[in-house]
Amino acid sequence: MTTDEINYKIQQIVDNKKNLPGALLPILHDIQHEFGFIPEQAISIVAYSLNQSDAEIFGVISFYAHFRMKQTGRHVIEICRGEACQSMGSGALEAAAQSQLNIEYNQTTKDNNFTLEPVYCLGNCACAPSVKVADKVYGRMNSEKFTKLTDTLATYKINVGELA
Template identity: 80%
Template sequence: MTIDEIKKKTQQIVANKKSLPGALLPILHDIQHEFGHIPEQALSIIGQSLNQTEAEIFGVISFYAHFRMQQTGRHVIEICRGEACQSMGSKSLEQAAQSQLDIKYNQISKDNNFTLEPVYCLGNCACAPSVKVAETVYGRMDSEKFARLTDKLSTYKINVGEIV
């Protein structure tokens, strides 16, 4: 997508939402949904329309862990690093995941399928260690289950919740 296309689509999104009370968050959600992240070019367009500085908008983006300013792989895999998951082996799961995908956290795999992100609680402590893909949390994850999960995500176009 070209910069001009990004700007045009961003302008459309902003125009559709700017009259809402508290319009910034719905605008950011729509932009991220459209592009998979919030492009840097969007900040000035949003700022001009909402009479806010780019710094103010960036402050909101950086406050919420949900928002991203970098492109991600097709599937974002969140690996829990909370205390319960750590006590049940998430450190070795992290190492296996990074080795298998040949990436570190917040990088994109060579096939553009995966991005790994650390999170600090998925609320699935009784089934630790856990990972999350889209809206589905997988518990009692180990390196073998992780390999099956990523294989199925790479190979098939299926609903995430049907895996593992």
């Protein structure tokens, strides 16, 4: 997509929702859904259309962990860092995952296959430690299961969430 095409698509999304009460969050969600992240130029387009400053839009984007301003890998792997998961070994799982993928949190592998992100509760405490990929939560995760999971995911050419 060219820059002009991206800008046009962003403006279409904004125009479709800008008259809703509290339009900013639905607009940002739609932009991220369309592109997989919020392109930098979206900030100015949204700000201008909603009569807000770039700083206000960026403040909202940076406040919510859900929003991303850079492209992620095909598979976003979230590792739970909540207390239950920590008490059941998520620290060792984190270290194994980072070592296996050769990345830290909030980074993407060189092959653009995986992005690793921390989360602070997946609501699966009884099966801790847990990880989430797309809309699927995997419980009682350990380094061996993690390797099997990433091996399986690596065979997919699209995001697992798109298979549903």
